[in-house]
Amino acid sequence: MRFTRAVIFETSRLATIVNGVLRKTTHDMELNGYLIPEGWRIYVYTREINYGPFLYHDPLKFNPWRWLGNSLESQSHFLIFGGGTRQCPGKELGIAEISTFIHYFVTRYRWEEVGGDKLMKFPRVVAPNGLHIRVSSY
Numbered sequence: 001m002r003f004t005r006a007v008i009f010e011t012s013r014l015a016t017i018v019n020g021v022l023r024k025t026t027h028d029m030e031l032n033g034y035l036i037p038e039g040w041r042i043y044v045y046t047r048e049i050n051y052g053p054f055l056y057h058d059p060l061k062f063n064p065w066r067w068l069g070n071s072l073e074s075q076s077h078f079l080i081f082g083g084g085t086r087q088c089p090g091k092e093l094g095i096a097e098i099s100t101f102i103h104y105f106v107t108r109y110r111w112e113e114v115g116g117d118k119l120m121k122f123p124r125v126v127a128p129n130g131l132h133i134r135v136s137s138y
């Protein structure tokens, strides 16, 4: 399911689920000339990285093909599931669950939006009043 995986990554990139990750410094550190003292909690805001024009060509375009045939997933800026030793342990399970849902939803059902619900894009993609769809089987 290589293409389904690419669709999941592209959707998560554009409609970021987790905006950032938390870390705590274990010793004084210097970052770009700034001193971050030991014991400080840092919120690493990863959301904007997903829209970086230097990292993703035409970043606001939904383009699942960008994930195929290159190693975007192994880049250090790929932080949809966090990074390092605390990277999400449920990553592959989550992808498997979403893939299963998409497979059955797309192959067995049709759907249409009803009600013209509003979508908010910031601080994250949400439908404040819900996203109402009418589902029917093929």
Ligand code: HEM
Pocket: 012, 017, 018, 020, 021, 022, 079, 080, 081, 082, 083, 084, 085, 086, 087, 088, 089, 090, 091, 093, 094, 095
């Ligand atoms: C699309 C689905 C998911 C996304 C986008 C996601 C995203 C994330 C992110 C960004 C983190 C923070 C990682 C870090 O601090 O570097 C995280 C942590 C975590 N996730 Fe997920 N996650 C998903 C699904 C799941 C599932 C299905 C499970 C378990 C069944 C799970 C369990 C956890 C746990 C236990 C942590 C804490 C890990 C730690 O602090 O060591 N996640 N996840």
